[in-house]
Amino acid sequence: MKQKKKVLNLGKVICVANQKGGVGKTTTAVNLAAALAENGKKVLLVDLDPQGNASSGLGVKAGKKTVYEVLLSECTLESVLSPTKQKSLFVAPADIRLAGAELELAAMDRREYRVRAAVEPLHSQFDFIIMDCPPSLSMLTINALTAAQSVLIPIQCEYYALEGVTALMNTVQRVKKGLNPALEIEGVLLTMLDGRTNLGLQVVQEVKKHFKGKVFATTIPRNVRLGEAPSYGLPIHLYDRRSTGAEAYLSLSREVIARNRG
Numbered sequence: 001m002k003q004k005k006k007v008l009n010l011g012k013v014i015c016v017a018n019q020k021g022g023v024g025k026t027t028t029a030v031n032l033a034a035a036l037a038e039n040g041k042k043v044l045l046v047d048l049d050p051q052g053n054a055s056s057g058l059g060v061k062a063g064k065k066t067v068y069e070v071l072l073s074e075c076t077l078e079s080v081l082s083p084t085k086q087k088s089l090f091v092a093p094a095d096i097r098l099a100g101a102e103l104e105l106a107a108m109d110r111r112e113y114r115v116r117a118a119v120e121p122l123h124s125q126f127d128f129i130i131m132d133c134p135p136s137l138s139m140l141t142i143n144a145l146t147a148a149q150s151v152l153i154p155i156q157c158e159y160y161a162l163e164g165v166t167a168l169m170n171t172v173q174r175v176k177k178g179l180n181p182a183l184e185i186e187g188v189l190l191t192m193l194d195g196r197t198n199l200g201l202q203v204v205q206e207v208k209k210h211f212k213g214k215v216f217a218t219t220i221p222r223n224v225r226l227g228e229a230p231s232y233g234l235p236i237h238l239y240d241r242r243s244t245g246a247e248a249y250l251s252l253s254r255e256v257i258a259r260n261r262g
Contacts, residue, residue: 010124014151014186015141017133019141020163026053033128034089034238039257044089044126045092047091048132050097050140053230059232060093063093070092077092085233085234102139111143128260145172149183150186155191156191159199189218190216190220220248235249
């Protein structure tokens with residue numbers, strides 16, 4: 001009698017990217033990762049931003065070995081993982097040292113695949129691997145897009161919401177064509193929404209029209225508590241579970257889980 005082959009549960013790799021700063025990118029990476037873990041998933045957050053805000057936002061300090069050393073092949077990604085106050089959530093931390101990776105990657109063979117090579121051995125250990133990208137279309141962002149199965153794009157609900165998104169989409173298409181044919185759009189997330197203003201509601205309609213069925217039903221409101229939580233090293237639902245920001249990111253996590261069933 002033939003034995004059935006054991007099917008490995010391979011984690012979904014999602015990068016959170018937008019080269020425009022101040023759109024809630026790191027806030028989304030941190031709180032989506034934490035909310036997925038809160039919903040029973042084992043999650044890894046990979047900090048690819050030299051500012052290291054995703055790491056500090058979860059109370060994790062970068063040690064002697066970080067994502068920077070991983071990209072230089074000085075250690076494995078698994079060896080730099082840190083636990084967080086959220087059960088089942090781990091962080092691969094970064095700090096300002098990562099800024100030097102841009103120049104060093106330029107001289108390396110298969111420079112666009114360094115993050116993919118680091119992340120692939122951990123696919124079977126996590127349900128979701130979330131990557132926080134820097135606010136630029138840099139070599140680090142290209143690496144994240146090459147390693148990811150999908151990209152989540154936060155867009156701020158402001159007058160120039162779609163400005164710059166064309167450049168990001170062009171980069172996504174180039175990566176899909178030349179480096180990662182499997183790359184898809186996970187979804188577009190509307191952030192910092194003030195539902196009391198006509199402008200906010202107009203931007204929602206404009207973005208939905210531009211991206212059609214790719215926009216998440218969940219929108220992230222402007223919320224003071226979301227801004228306070230990182231200074232305590234906590235995701236929003238551990239800092240203030242009853243805040244509108246916590247409710248929104250828990251809702252987003254359920255949407256992401258539902259989109260990735262099966």
